[in-house]
Amino acid sequence: MSTSADNQMRDLLDAITARLQRGEAIDPPVARSDDAQDELEEFVEVVGALHASLKPLSPNQEFAEDLRAELLDGRAGFFRRSRRMPARLSLAAILALFAGCVLLLLRRVFGSETAHDVPEEVVATPL
Amino acid sequence: MKFLFSKRIDFTELDDKDLVALAKENKAAFGELYERYLPKIYSYVYYRTGNVHDAEDLTAKVFFRALSHIDNFVEKGAPFQAWLYRIAHNLVANWHRDRSRRKIIALDDYVADSLKSEAPDRLTEESEERNQLLEAVRRLPEDRQQLLLLKFVEQMSNAEIGTIMGRTEGAIKSLYHRTLLALREDMNQMPPGELNRRQGGEEG
Numbered sequence: 001m002s003t004s005a006d007n008q009m010r011d012l013l014d015a016i017t018a019r020l021q022r023g024e025a026i027d028p029p030v031a032r033s034d035d036a037q038d039e040l041e042e043f044v045e046v047v048g049a050l051h052a053s054l055k056p057l058s059p060n061q062e063f064a065e066d067l068r069a070e071l072l073d074g075r076a077g078f079f080r081r082s083r084r085m086p087a088r089l090s091l092a093a094i095l096a097l098f099a100g101c102v103l104l105l106l107r108r109v110f111g112s113e114t115a116h117d118v119p120e121e122v123v124a125t126p127l
Numbered sequence: 128m129k130f131l132f133s134k135r136i137d138f139t140e141l142d143d144k145d146l147v148a149l150a151k152e153n154k155a156a157f158g159e160l161y162e163r164y165l166p167k168i169y170s171y172v173y174y175r176t177g178n179v180h181d182a183e184d185l186t187a188k189v190f191f192r193a194l195s196h197i198d199n200f201v202e203k204g205a206p207f208q209a210w211l212y213r214i215a216h217n218l219v220a221n222w223h224r225d226r227s228r229r230k231i232i233a234l235d236d237y238v239a240d241s242l243k244s245e246a247p248d249r250l251t252e253e254s255e256e257r258n259q260l261l262e263a264v265r266r267l268p269e270d271r272q273q274l275l276l277l278k279f280v281e282q283m284s285n286a287e288i289g290t291i292m293g294r295t296e297g298a299i300k301s302l303y304h305r306t307l308l309a310l311r312e313d314m315n316q317m318p319p320g321e322l323n324r325r326q327g328g329e330e331g
Contacts, residue, residue, distance in 0.1 A: 010304040054279035059169040
């Protein structure tokens, strides 16, 4: 493609993108030749896909509030503190917490029976 | 003199230049800059990293760095916004460098995985085509990714993008044309259903 055709394509693409950004409909653009027209239509498809896919995002509200507090007041919230931990450490902490809860639960359920069993065995053992 | 009465100032009515001047002495003014730019910087970093965890981590680093260096910031052509994006760009570039050094899985697979599992709520129902497109965008060189994000996500003009990237408007237009060419070629090379095949392979 010649430089002037390149420039024409460059300007057309820029204009199409600007119209999309303004929320305006895109009329079928016209290029100088059939080849260029085919190419332009492919480009318009890519630009349309980019426009539809790349949208602004909002961060998690809790993250935003915690980070603000940490920046302005110097205090880190639970959310930020926990996010700072490496993934492996977070996983280990969750597993330890879960194991602790299970252990406590087991003690509550079976703890009383064990307490009764022990004295009986002690009594039955000949001295 | 007005700094002495800064508690009475409605920060939302001030422009960035005044806020930056105030923020050197008053953290509440920095808070307003934070509110203005948090979603923009977060979006930028999210699309560059592809996962929420690193996007939050790097976004926090951007604002901490901005806060600690705001005393030295002098507006010489590039406004506060451009300065903030440059900090974000540098931190993301370092993040990619660190990752490539201790890479265990392929970046493309990682991006596909993280998009599947960690994308924000509004992105959970991403179409296959959208995933393919985002993967293709992330395969582009850094400057081209930056251009696309500033143009489409931040809806910036060529002049604004030029200020952030340190290039002329004409150079931005040319870079945009070359970026679309590369993106079109990349997407044409990817066979239809490629993502399905990858995801099927991972699951099976």
